[in-house]
Amino acid sequence: xxxxxxxxxxxxxxxxxxxxxxxxxxxxxxxxxxxxxxxxxxxxxxxxxxxxxxxxxxxxxxxxxxxxxxxxxxxxxxxxxxxxxxxxxxxxxxxxxxxxxxxxxxxxxxxxxxxxxxxxxx
Numbered sequence: 001x002x003x004x005x006x007x008x009x010x011x012x013x014x015x016x017x018x019x020x021x022x023x024x025x026x027x028x029x030x031x032x033x034x035x036x037x038x039x040x041x042x043x044x045x046x047x048x049x050x051x052x053x054x055x056x057x058x059x060x061x062x063x064x065x066x067x068x069x070x071x072x073x074x075x076x077x078x079x080x081x082x083x084x085x086x087x088x089x090x091x092x093x094x095x096x097x098x099x100x101x102x103x104x105x106x107x108x109x110x111x112x113x114x115x116x117x118x119x120x121x122x
Contacts, residue, residue: 001025001112003095007079008117016083017119021095023076025112027052032102033071034110035080037119039091044107048080049098058105062088085121092116 007019021033034049048069050057057069063082071078082089094117096110103109 001027001097001099003097003112003114005093005095005114005117008093008119010120010122011085013085013087013121015085015121016081017085019080019082019093019095019117019119021078021080021114023078023095023097027076027097028099030100032098032109033069033078034096034098034102034107035069036094036096036107036110037089037091038094038116039088042091044094046106047093049102049105050078051102052076060105082119085119087121090119090121093119 002024004022031052038044047060047063050069050071052073066084068081095114097112098109
C-alpha cells in the first residue's frame with residue numbers, strides 16, 4: 001500500500017489549505033485513512049481519520065470545527081480541508097492507512113505511511 005500527500009504550503013494565519021492523499025496498492029475492502037501532524041521536536045499526533053467508504057470521521061480537539069476529512073473509496077483519494085489555520089498548525093502532515101478497523105485514535109494502528117507534506121502558518 002502506498003500513499004502520497006500533496007497540497008501543503010505556506011499560508012497566513014486565518015487562511016485555508018486542502019491536503020490530498022492518494023492511496024494505491026492492495027488495500028482491504030475496508031480501511032481507514034488518517035491524517036497526522038508532526039511539529040518540530042514533537043511527537044506525531046493524529047488530527048483526523050475516516051473510514052475508506054467515507055464514514056465515521058473523527059477529529060482531534062485541536063482541529064475540530066476547523067477541519068473536514070473526506071475520502072472517495074472509488075478513486076482512493078482523500079482530502080483534509082483546514083480552515084482558520086493557526087501558527088500551532090505548522091508541521092509536517094502525513095496521511096496513513098490502517099487496514100481493517102481502526103479503533104485506536106492514535107498513530108499505532110497505521111502501518112502504511114506517506115512521505116508527508118509541510119504546512120507552515122505564519
